Amino acid sequence: METFSLLTALREVKHAKKPEETIRTFIRTSKQPELPVVLLEDIGAEIGLILALVGILLGHYTHEPRWDAVGSISIGVLLIIIASILAIKLKSHLIGEAALPSEVAKIETAITSHAKVLHLINLRTEHVGPEELIVAAKVEFEHSLSVADISLVVNELEVLIRRSVPMALFIFIEPDISRQ
Template identity: 50%
Template sequence: MSASGGTKAIIAALLANVGIAVTKFVAFLLTGSSSMLAESIHSVADSGNQGLLLLGGRRARRAATPQHPFGYGRERYIYAFIVSIVLFTVGGLFALYEAYHKWSHPEAITAWHWVPVAVLLAAIVMESFSFRTAIRESNLVRGGQSWVRFIRRAKAPELPVVLLEDFGALIGLVFALFGVGLTLATDDGRWDAAGTAMIGVLLVAIAVVLAIETKSLLLGEGAEESDVTAISRAVTDGPEVERIIHMKTLYLGPEELMVAAKIAVEPCESAEELARGINAVEARIRAAVPVARVIYLEPDIYSAAAARSATGGGEQGPAADPPGVAEH
């Protein structure tokens, strides 16, 4: 995912949410509707979350230091995880508390009856524009993946976060319209509380999904199967490498992949010849998978006999890896 696409979607969502938050809060002050209060707090939380994503993207661009030799790319994951916490607490738990309070002490909407409906309809229009921007930017990098797979597999967190937030905001607005509409129709404030509770449950669910997916990125994810296949093919396509003994990949940030591999090479007459071969392999890897920016290749001599003797004639396990022995 390009950083510019994610930034464009974040800014569009930020502008929409700031405007929506102001109008919702004015509607709450005029009507006292708990759904409007929950939705205004939801929009404030979303605005803060977009600010956090922008801050994380900026801090992730810092140059590597001796203390952090692989750079700060994972800061984007940290701030995305903070977003899930904010959405859970400020958005979801607050809405559930407000729903409980209003259910215990229901209040009908007695003045400015048209305001909440008008504000919610306007908010749906503004949020739809933001959601459309997020969809358009996501489609540029999603390829043939389903939306669920894209959200689960994306290594850059910004677009999945904005997509889920905007989707949740639109559904939340529908819930708020449901609660406010039935409250106006029946003069029973419990409908308003019910709409608020639905918003709270929705936000908690979205926050949990974001937390789970972002935690996986923080722990460290390897390359997708298609990229692993492309890297493997790039390594063995030339005459320099006989086979890959073992290989591991790890995302250091959304757009920086580390590749570490032990490769079986043919005996060389000089270290210079070996170095030229390794450089050629690295060039092929970067051409095949451009995000593979940090590459470590350890040359070795493959010996099938040594592999069999090391495991008593069986298959080599991952724990044993003596020099010159292949891992299968």
Template identity: 35%
Template sequence: MASDSSKKTIFAAMGANLAIAITKFIAAAITGSSAMISEGIHSVVDTGDQLLLLLGIHMSQKPADDRHPFGYGQELYFWTLIVAILIFAIGGGMSIYEGITHLINPSPLENPKWNYIVLVMAILFEGFSWTIALKEFLPTKGEQNFWQAIKNSKDPTVFTVLFEDSAAIAGLLVAFLGILLGHLLNNVYFDGIASIIIGIILAVVAVLLARESKGLLVGESADPQTIANIRSLCKTQSGVKEVIRLLTMQLAPQEVLLNLEIQFTKNLTGEEIASTVENLEAKIRHKHPEIKLIFIEAKSLAATRKSVENDEKK
């Protein structure tokens, strides 16, 4: 399940984007700026994206049933993928189209000061939203570098908002520069070029988001540190001789499925094996409460020897 802090990040971004979108379209109507129209489209898409993320969080919290025995946690990953597609198709595509249209049929800017006012306000609002997303993301980063932390993150809501806000700030700076150069040099083409660059920025961000969402949606494992910790806990558990196979799958940001194939030590009774399994499960759940489902398969010494002998004969 996504945390309350994730929802806070989304609501902050949604409020900022909605307010910015309105002011951008007003400025675009007054000045006729292509870059400003692109920025307005960008903010509308971002607002819709945050609504889809909230929908994903809501859908992922449905309880497990007969058709979905492991729950609906991956609904969140699906809707994050849809968000990436919308950013690419609507945000990036329409911005590039608007820029090309402006280059083919250029029109002079009117009252560009309104664009400057709106862009500065938008940068401040987006900066506020970006700061909140960054504060939520940094505690999960640990000693990893920024890109590793994003790749290993299992909560797409936070890094999606962080990506969107980063793209928004970059787009605003490009729009500001395009309008400024067009105004100073009296060149109507800079505005259209800025719109195309904004579209390219959005398309790149969308591809990165889609890549991360796809990995989670098709069944990504838990992060490497969690896997290493589980293996270490198994090795220190009395009665466990060897961890033959350890499989994990991320079902939701705070839900992991764990499958263990373990070789127990010799001469354990059935009761001792049951006690060992129970103690091991308790240790794992205490250390990693996000692991909701644990399946442990016992491997006997005789079966292991037979498997090794068969492999040697091949």
């Protein structure tokens, strides 16, 4: 049963990950916690079964009960390792996680490529869901623009950002003056 579950999880991960992405990278960078959790649990179960089998067989054939204990302790260590990996992975989903550097670069390019933008002062991103991103930016616009013109440019920037990073659900752009 565990092998079937592991094979199913691997098949789902193969469909969900990018072609150039390794499984390890997928586990680290996935914004959907379900698949990495199931995959790690299944891998841990398979390794745990092997450790239990080795411990029992060694104990049986050597008539040394300590091998059974070593197998049990090994399973405990394995569980601690998997729990630690999952805690690190899931912590970011509890406190919010910034967009990937490649996504941040696309957002920066979308903003700074606009002719009316003088300077991107500050940019923050945060995932609020697996495919939902908040973008907050402080932007210095050309000083000759009116409030109405800035409003139009902000609307254009929102379109550019969403075109480059479709998961940008909420976009907040604050006009400011650079203090450099």
